[in-house]
Amino acid sequence: xxxxxxxxxxxxxxxxxxxxxxxxxxxxxxxxxxxxxxxxxxxxxxxxxxxxxxxxxxxxxxxxxxxxxxxxxxxxxxxxxxxxxxxxxxxxxxxxxxxxxxxxxxxxxxxxxxxxxxxxxxxxxxxxxxxxxxxxxxxxxxxxxxxxxxxxxxxxxxxxxxxxxxxxxxxxxxxxxxxxxxxxxxxxxxxxxxxxxxxxxxxxxxxxxxxxxxxxxxxxxxxxxxxxxxxxxxxxxxxxxxxxxxxxxxxxxxxxxxxxxxxxxxxxxxxxxxxxxxxxxxxxxxxxxxxxxxxxxxxxxxxxxxxxxxxxxxxxxxxxxxxxxxxxxxxxxxxxxxxxxxxxxxxxxxxxxxxxxxxxxxxxxxxxxxxxxxxxxxxxxxxxxxxxxxxxxxxxxxxxxxxxxxxxxxxxxxxxxxxxxxxxxxxxxxxxxxxxxxxxxxxxxxxxxxxxxxxxxxxxxxxxxxxxxxxxxxxxxxxxxxxxxxxxxxxxxx
Amino acid sequence: xxxxxxxxxxxxxxxxxxxxxxxxxxxxxxxxxxxxxxxxxxxxxxxxxxxxxxxxxxxxxxxxxxxxxxxxxxxxxxxxxxxxxxxxxxxxxxxxxxxxxxxxxxxxxxxxxxxxxxxxxxxxxxxxxxxxxxxxxxxxxxxxxxxxxxxxxxxxxxxxxxxxxxxxxxxxxxxxxxxxxxxxxxxxxxxxxxxxxxxxxxxxxxxxxxxxxxxxxxxxxxxxxxxxxxxxxxxxxxxxxxxxxxxxxxxxxxxxxxxxxxxxxxxxxxxxxxxxxxxxxxxxxxxxxxxxxxxxxxxxxxxxxxxxxxxxxxxxxxxxxxxxxxxxxxxxxxxxxxxxxxxxxxxxxxxxxxxxxxxxxxxxxxxxxxxxxxxxxxxxxxxxxxxxxxxxxxxxxxxxxxxxxxxxxxxxxxxxxxxxxxxxxxxxxxxxxxxxxxxxxxxxxxxxxxxxxxxxxxxxxxxxxxxxxxxxxxxxxxxxxxxxxxxxxxxxxx
Numbered sequence: 004x005x006x007x008x009x010x011x012x013x014x015x016x017x018x019x020x021x022x023x024x025x026x027x028x029x030x031x032x033x034x035x036x037x038x039x040x041x042x043x044x045x046x047x048x049x050x051x052x053x054x055x056x057x058x059x060x061x062x063x064x065x066x067x068x069x070x071x072x073x074x075x076x077x078x079x080x081x082x083x084x085x086x087x088x089x090x091x092x093x094x095x096x097x098x099x100x101x102x103x104x105x106x107x108x109x110x111x112x113x114x115x116x117x118x119x120x121x122x123x124x125x126x127x128x129x130x131x132x133x134x135x136x137x138x139x140x141x142x143x144x145x146x147x148x149x150x151x152x153x154x155x156x157x158x159x160x161x162x163x164x165x166x167x168x169x170x171x172x173x174x175x176x177x178x179x180x181x182x183x184x185x186x187x188x189x190x191x192x193x194x195x196x197x198x199x200x201x202x203x204x205x206x207x208x209x210x211x212x213x214x215x216x217x218x219x220x221x222x223x224x225x226x227x228x229x230x231x232x233x234x235x236x237x238x239x240x241x242x243x244x245x246x247x248x249x250x251x252x253x254x255x256x257x258x259x260x261x262x263x264x265x266x267x268x269x270x271x272x273x274x275x276x277x278x279x280x281x282x283x284x285x286x287x288x289x290x291x292x293x294x295x296x297x298x299x300x301x302x303x304x305x306x307x308x309x310x311x312x313x314x315x316x317x318x319x320x321x322x323x324x325x326x327x328x329x330x331x332x333x334x335x336x337x338x339x340x341x342x343x344x345x346x347x348x349x350x351x352x353x354x355x356x357x358x359x360x361x362x363x364x365x366x367x368x369x370x371x372x373x374x375x376x377x378x379x380x381x382x383x384x385x386x387x388x389x390x391x392x393x394x395x396x397x398x399x400x401x402x403x404x405x406x407x408x409x410x411x412x413x414x415x416x417x418x419x420x421x422x423x424x425x426x427x428x429x430x431x432x433x434x435x436x437x438x439x440x441x442x443x444x445x446x447x448x449x450x451x452x453x454x455x456x457x458x459x460x461x462x463x464x465x466x467x468x469x470x471x472x473x474x475x476x477x478x479x480x481x482x483x484x485x486x487x488x489x490x491x492x493x494x495x496x497x
Numbered sequence: 498x499x500x501x502x503x504x505x506x507x508x509x510x511x512x513x514x515x516x517x518x519x520x521x522x523x524x525x526x527x528x529x530x531x532x533x534x535x536x537x538x539x540x541x542x543x544x545x546x547x548x549x550x551x552x553x554x555x556x557x558x559x560x561x562x563x564x565x566x567x568x569x570x571x572x573x574x575x576x577x578x579x580x581x582x583x584x585x586x587x588x589x590x591x592x593x594x595x596x597x598x599x600x601x602x603x604x605x606x607x608x609x610x611x612x613x614x615x616x617x618x619x620x621x622x623x624x625x626x627x628x629x630x631x632x633x634x635x636x637x638x639x640x641x642x643x644x645x646x647x648x649x650x651x652x653x654x655x656x657x658x659x660x661x662x663x664x665x666x667x668x669x670x671x672x673x674x675x676x677x678x679x680x681x682x683x684x685x686x687x688x689x690x691x692x693x694x695x696x697x698x699x700x701x702x703x704x705x706x707x708x709x710x711x712x713x714x715x716x717x718x719x720x721x722x723x724x725x726x727x728x729x730x731x732x733x734x735x736x737x738x739x740x741x742x743x744x745x746x747x748x749x750x751x752x753x754x755x756x757x758x759x760x761x762x763x764x765x766x767x768x769x770x771x772x773x774x775x776x777x778x779x780x781x782x783x784x785x786x787x788x789x790x791x792x793x794x795x796x797x798x799x800x801x802x803x804x805x806x807x808x809x810x811x812x813x814x815x816x817x818x819x820x821x822x823x824x825x826x827x828x829x830x831x832x833x834x835x836x837x838x839x840x841x842x843x844x845x846x847x848x849x850x851x852x853x854x855x856x857x858x859x860x861x862x863x864x865x866x867x868x869x870x871x872x873x874x875x876x877x878x879x880x881x882x883x884x885x886x887x888x889x890x891x892x893x894x895x896x897x898x899x900x901x902x903x904x905x906x907x908x909x910x911x912x913x914x915x916x917x918x919x920x921x922x923x924x925x926x927x928x929x930x931x932x933x934x935x936x937x938x939x940x941x942x943x944x945x946x947x948x949x950x951x952x953x954x955x956x957x958x959x960x961x962x963x964x965x966x967x968x969x970x971x972x973x974x975x976x977x978x979x980x981x982x983x984x985x986x987x988x989x990x991x
Contacts, residue, residue, distance in 0.1 A: 036630050037618065040567035045646060048564045070542045073534035074651055074667050078597070082605035093597055097608055098620065100591040101655040103572070111576035114591055114617055123608055124531065126592070137529065137536050146842070152539060157568055157651065161595040173568050348640070
């Protein structure tokens with residue numbers, strides 16, 4: 004492990020390699036034999052399951068139910084919503100046949116050309132089309148509304164350049180799809196769900212985010228408005244972490260979904276969709292981790308507290324392990340997940356490094372002297388500090404510590420973001436900050452695609468969002484000099 | 498609803514149509530626009546989620562962790578295990594291209610022939626091959642074993658004749674894939690997991706099952722032994738409800754997965770795999786439901802108790818609903834899921850029929866007189882009995898009733914199965930019972946494929962399993978007259 008750990012490059016040296024090293028060494032995920040598709044390993048999946056459980060509860064608490072729609076979408080469905088097909092139907096996995104047969108040459112199997120599909124099927128890149136085609140049959144009157152469905156599923160987008168969790172051909176996500184009788188209700192749902200994502204990011208992931216609207220050019224293909232949460236990574240780049248779309252009546256019109264309103268008149272249904280994906284795993288790793296490995300917020304850590312005995316000989320091992328198990332059981336009773344690692348075929352130093360790499364928030368160590376004195380050594384993963392304390396009142400102490408770690412991780416990320424957010428008033432300043440400091444840049448924008456495009460082409464920075472809480476402030480666009488009413492958020496991004 | 502209910506055909510009249518009516522009318526699932534793929538609707542998915550939660554806990558309690566492996570499998574992987582390719586690689590969805598492009602004629606999108614994959618990808622019908630190709634890199638020494646992984650995933654098998662839940666092109670399942678250092682440990686795992694399935698079927702689904710081994714001809718493609726749980730449906734047909742496979746060293750050899758044992762010698766790894774799917778939903782529906790609709794065991798019912806007010810005017814509605822909410826809150830506190838249905842735009846009769854159709858185990862109704870007298874009317878879905886009782890001690894009464902319903906549903910199915918299990922000693926008798934009574938038939942078999950095939954061809958009945966608890970008993974094969982040591986279980990099946 005010590006050797007393996009050394010292979011994790013420092014993040015100051017090569018951020019991208021540091022990230023990749025961490026994901027692989029900590030046992031979160033790895034590349035598979037299929038180009039662009041990842042294997043999510045048990046430890047990584049355990050974190051994802053904690054994310055899912057928290058989000059799923061939030062969705063249900065806001066009135067949503069889960070359902071499941073087909074993996075495959077008939078090709079023709081994508082043609083029905085004009086801007087959607089441009090955005091989604093191009094780079095995707097296409098199923099053309101439904102049978103293989105034995106190779107006539109006797110070498111394995113080949114595609115059976117007699118089993119060609121009449122219409123190709125697309126492996127879903129997102130499910131608006133198949134879902135609105137289904138909703139058509141579910142909705143006749145205002146009494147059938149709202150429909151508040153969510154789906155946990157895999158989706159495929161054929162990406163050429165992939166990175167574990169951040170951009171993969173297949174990824175896991177949830178996609179909410181709701182149908183409403185009024186525009187206001189759909190707008191309210193769009194806002195509510197981006198709020199749910201923001202709360203999850205901040206309270207569970209310890210990740211401060213900025214809520215805002217996407218500019219026209221960055222909007223979801225088929226949406227009238229896209230709301231986003233944007234987070235800042237340690238290399239000063241932004242990561243779009245979740246989106247919620249107000250779809251207007253676009254999909255209802257494309258799939259002819261009308262309902263009789265209270266006055267008996269026919270109207271098209273209003274829609275939203277919203278999603279977060281395994282990309283959040285990338286955000287979690289990149290936002291908090293250090294050169295020793297992962298730093299996990301306790302609320303998402305598969306193991307919150309690891310307990311390790313230091314011993315000579317079997318008797319001491321048994322004695323100390325039993326004591327650690329008692330402590331562990333008390334922690335479990337108050338809802339803290341623990342692991343007692345009494346393996347006797349690896350050294351303690353190896354264990355320390357392993358759990359540090361895996362980001363376990365708290366480590367409790369007990370040696371023979373601790374055992375005699377009624378003490379333990381506690382190490383915090385976030386601050387890398389150690390202390391010796393009494394076993395008396397340990398459960399309450401750890402409870403408070405775990406809460407403190409959760410808060411500290413968030414505050415650290417928030418302070419970093421605040422330091423890395425710069426207001427600029429000229430394009431010169433903009434370029435200077437982007438090149439030498441990075442991070443979020445708040446600048447005035449006149450709302451035209453021309454300014455946005457020029458900046459993107461020349462600097463690679465994009466408008467991450469128009470923050471919902473941006474104060475009104477008179478200014479001028481840094482490119483055009485035209486008047487602007489508020490600053491928008493620029494950054495380079497993943 | 499009354500009208501809709503009438504459209505549910507009696508099961509004595511047309512069992513198959515009764516089943517399909519129920520699935521659709523109760524809002525469990527429906528066919529989608531994609532041939533053979535279903536939409537699992539919110540109410541159906543809520544039952545599946547309860548199944549998943551219970552199974553997932555059982556898997557974790559037996560030491561397994563979840564992981565996720567790719568949706569796509571390179572075609573060549575299927576050639577590596579000889580019998581596996583025969584069993585699985587034929588009827589499947591084949592991805593041949595990764596891009597669409599605008600139709601040169603301006604009509605939508607067409608497949609881009611420039612984006613043809615070098616090697617076709619198969620949408621997984623089961624994941625042994627991609628997983629063992631991955632395990633190869635995870636396993637070097639006995640210290641890396643056992644690996645105990647499970648995956649919740651969608652799989653695709655191109656079925657020509659599909660039926661909702663029972664046989665669909667895409668279905669949801671879990672597949673466990675374990676790797677072991679010894680044959681004994683793998684055999685033990687195979688048995689342990691079929692035991693987990695049996696416990697789940699009986700304790701949660703209220704479904705009595707027979708555990709046994711498949712005959713050679715019915716074994717999983719690539720397995721050395723397949724264990725199964727077999728359940729009996731109300732039409733006298735068997736439904737294979739879950740399987741656990743001892744894979745020997747077949748996949749380790751196919752993917753060259755060797756490990757250094759404690760003596761430092763290289764050996765191939767031993768494997769198991771096991772799975773249950775959304776087919777269990779079909780079993781649940783078919784085993785217990787009646788001509789009024791679903792009958793759900795309380796442990797899997799999304800709503801265990803529905804509370805309905807009977808009222809005249811708004812004041813009564815509010816008064817009675819408030820009282821019902823109090824009762825509901827007390828039930829929730831002891832872990833019973835409830836719904837208070839105070840909709841005022843549908844009649845009570847409609848509500849009664851709806852919850853009966855949806856199989857809600859207990860209905861509590863309160864009218865003005867009940868309100869005054871401190872009573873309620875309770876109706877049980879399983880027995881269709883009603884009674885008026887005091888609100889005093891209602892929580893405890895309902896708690897006991899819910900347990901009783903769970904037990905009663907199981908016992909009813911068990912009695913039915915016992916009645917429908919017949920021992921026969923001649924082929925004449927066999928055919929007579931199969932034709933006029935159906936159900937499970939226990940008959941002697943000499944262990945040869947010839948007898949098995951003759952019976953299958955002539956009667957469509959197959960050996961469901963060789964029960965693990967079949968007592969030793971001297972007899973003769975009903976076809977060949979050769980000696981046999983025990984009876985095996987025959988039935989027609991889904």
